[in-house]
Amino acid sequence: MSTVAATKQRLNTSKAVGWRYCANCVLPDTRPGLRIGADGVCEACANHARRPDIDWTRREKQLAALFDEAQARATGYDVVIPVSGGKDSTWQVVTCLNYGLRVLAVTWRTPGRTPIGQDNLDNLIGLGVDHIDYTINPRVERAFMRASLERTGSTAVPMHMAMYAIPLRIATAMRIPLVIWGENPHQEYGRTDETARPDRLDPDWGRRHGILQGSAPEDWIGSDLSRKDMEPYFGPDAEAFAAAQVDSIFLGDFLPWDPETSLRVADENGFRRAERPRVGLYDYADIDCAFIAVHHHFKWLKFGFTRLFDNLALEIRNGRISREEAINTIRRFGDQTPHEDIDALCAFLGMSRGEFAAIEERFRNHEIWRRDGGAWRIPGFLIDDWNWQC
Ligand SMILES: [Zn+2]
Known part of the structure; x- marks a missing residue:
């Protein structure tokens, strides 16, 4: 045949x-x-x-304008970059440093962090950023991951909730004007509609895209997890987020995101x-x-x-x-x-x-x-x- x-x-x-x-x-x-x-x-x-068909030159100009605006509004850090230590995190940090931005990198510390993950995170910090390694009480994380696995067949609910909530909370509390994510998981190949406003990762984003299997932190409160236990998984209050005027964008919506490019940049900057x-x-x-x-x-x-x-x-x-x-x-x-x-x-x-x-x-x-x-x-x-x- x-x-x-x-x-x-x-x-x-x-x-x-x-x-x-x-x-x-x-x-x-x-x-x-x-x-x-x-x-x-x-x-x-x-x-x-x-x-x-995408006009990347135009988008890069839009990005530069957003960076200028963030620098003009910032009283301390210009941007928050959520990082894991992976190649894309390294690429995000290198890109922002090349634009002369003052960066606060923020990590939700996975309880499964590997030695190479730690090495790459250390390398990334050494590129010249301040960093918060946000660690959640292992008892809480364990109970939440177990409940997530049993209820959804995935341990990803706590991971995604923490990853998205923590950087937004920090940006809101510290009045940092811009949060810069890497690739948009819902537009892997970039916006195709040039007139559309780029997707913003606001506190409602996870729910809009069904990232959290339709669930919110309060749905997991029960005998093992109190409201206070769940605190790290709550995003910023919508009013506080709006008042702080935090913008939250995907770099991949403005620069041609290609795994080979980000890998090359990461390799050149000490990524292992x-x-x-x-x-x-x-x-x-x-x-x-x-x-x-x-x-x-x-x-x-x-x-x-x-x-x-x-x-x-x-x-x-x-x-x-x-x-x-x-x-x-x-x-x-x-x-x-x-x-x-x-x-x-x-x-x-x-x-x-x-x-x-x-x-x-x-x-x-x-x-x-x-x-x-x-x-x-x-x-x-x-x-x-x-x-x-x-
Ligand atoms: Zn296909």
């Missing part, structure tokens, strides 16, 4: 089970927010193809890569937290794809590999269950692997997965001869 015929057959098989793969990249439309058009191509691929990828394809992404791979692992159970699919989709769109090469890579990597990281998370949460496995099974999506001969498998999966036994 020819490659094209094989691809078509896979697409058709998937369609028969109610979902399908993008004909250009490798992502299925089970991925939340990913729609596939009548031409079989997903919106992320279509948006990427439109990218050359891991010895091997922690999850997915890259040795420079998802390396600062030991729990991030577990977060991605649940996508396999819920949606039938892994972090590797996301990474390869980006490689395809950037013309660095073909779809067939991507499929071969997925086949070669095989099962991506992050056993070591699951053990680390279970140890932090005080949970057995048995309890964890029960949660995994509760979140396995039976519209995708079928039990067949003792093994779970995905009918119509991208790779016909996948080993389902592990």
Whole structure:
């Protein structure tokens, strides 16, 4: 069978089970927010193809104007940069320092911080910024992560709430005029509408984009977590935020965000890569937290794809590999269950692997997965001869 015929057959098989793969990249439309058009191509691929239309020179001027305004309004720091220590954080900091801004970097300290994550954060601070490493009481974080895992099949709710709330709270309290995030996770390829106002990460942003699985900090108050325990997860009061006139933008909306560019800039400024990828394809992404791979692992159970699919989709769109090469890579990597990281998370949460496995099974999506001969498998999966036994 020819490659094209094989691809078509896979697409058709998937369609028969109610979902399908993008004909250009490798992502299925089970991925939340990913729609596939009548031409079989997903919106992320279509948006990427439109990218050359964006007038980046104009946007860079808009950015320079925003920086000027922040400097004019600032009484202390010009900007807050939320940072993890990853390559994008390094790129954000280098960019702002090149513009001559006085930077306060702010980190929500993940309880799973890795040694290389700490090294890269130390390096970033050494570039010439003040820094707040905001650590939440481990008892609270543990209780919240456990509740999040049990209720949503993801440990990401506390992570996202803290990551978004803390920098906005600090900017509001310290009257710092501008918060500068990296890539906009909802417009990975930039705004395509030149007249639209760029997206602002205000206190309502998480709810608008469904980042927090539709939940707010107050929804998690209960026997294990009091209102006072939950304090770090609350964003600034809307009135206080408005009164402080904090603006909150994504750098990726103003400068062409490309992983290769930010990686090059980070490499040139002392950023260190891991010895091997922690999850997915890259040795420079998802390396600062030991729990991030577990977060991605649940996508396999819920949606039938892994972090590797996301990474390869980006490689395809950037013309660095073909779809067939991507499929071969997925086949070669095989099962991506992050056993070591699951053990680390279970140890932090005080949970057995048995309890964890029960949660995994509760979140396995039976519209995708079928039990067949003792093994779970995905009918119509991208790779016909996948080993389902592990
Ligand atoms: Zn696609």
